[in-house]
Amino acid sequence: MDWIQQTIKEFGVSRGLGELEFEFDSILELQLQGGELLGFCYTPELPLHEMLVYTSAPLQFDPLGQFEAALRLANARSGSYGIAQTGIQEDRLVMAMHLPARAFDLPLLEHTVNSLLEMQDKAAGA
Numbered sequence: 001m002d003w004i005q006q007t008i009k010e011f012g013v014s015r016g017l018g019e020l021e022f023e024f025d026s027i028l029e030l031q032l033q034g035g036e037l038l039g040f041c042y043t044p045e046l047p048l049h050e051m052l053v054y055t056s057a058p059l060q061f062d063p064l065g066q067f068e069a070a071l072r073l074a075n076a077r078s079g080s081y082g083i084a085q086t087g088i089q090e091d092r093l094v095m096a097m098h099l100p101a102r103a104f105d106l107p108l109l110e111h112t113v114n115s116l117l118e119m120q121d122k123a124a125g126a
Contacts, residue, residue, distance in 0.1 A: 003104070004042055004051065010106045011113075036120060037092070038113065042101065051104050054096035055116040057124060059088065066093060069126030073119040081115040095119055 005021065008028060012020030022028045022042070029039040034057075041052040060066050067086070070093055074084035085096045097112050 004101065007104055007106050007109055008040060011109050014106070014110070036117065038117075044101075048098075049101040051099040051101055052096055053099060053109070053112045053116065054094060055113075055120050056089065056092040056094040057120045059091050059093055060124065063088070063093070065126045066123050070095060070119065070123035073122055081119055084116065084119065093120065093123060095123075 008022065009019045012018050017030070020028060020030075022040070026043050027039070027041050029037060032038055037056045039052075039054045039056075041054075042050075067088060070086045073081060074086045074095060076083040082097065085094075085098075087094050095116050097116060099108060099112060
């Protein structure tokens with residue numbers, strides 16, 4: 001997990017967050033200023049060898065439009081962001097992307113995080 005941890009540290013430094021590290025060797029969650037939660041999960045024991053990057057944001061009072069917009073944005077056929085899983089957990093809209101661990105690097109991580117945050121923002125504006 002050396003290159004993965006190094007990429008996470010570089011991401012933290014590039015965002016002004018300092019050197020980030022996984023908790024319990026596989027999970028890292030950050031609370032952002034806008035109320036969003038940004039998370040990273042990597043479990044090397046699983047056979048898929050993927051990095052899960054996710055965001056969650058508070059749901060609006062009437063979340064139907066927000067959720068429908070998120071589903072449209074997460075659809076690779078109609079959106080420009082790629083495939084994202086979308087769901088609701090408690091009172092939060094969750095959006096996640098799976099990244100192959102072997103391709104995990106800082107540009108891919110930054111692009112993925114920016115895409116997820118932009119999708120959350122657009123869905124909240126629906």
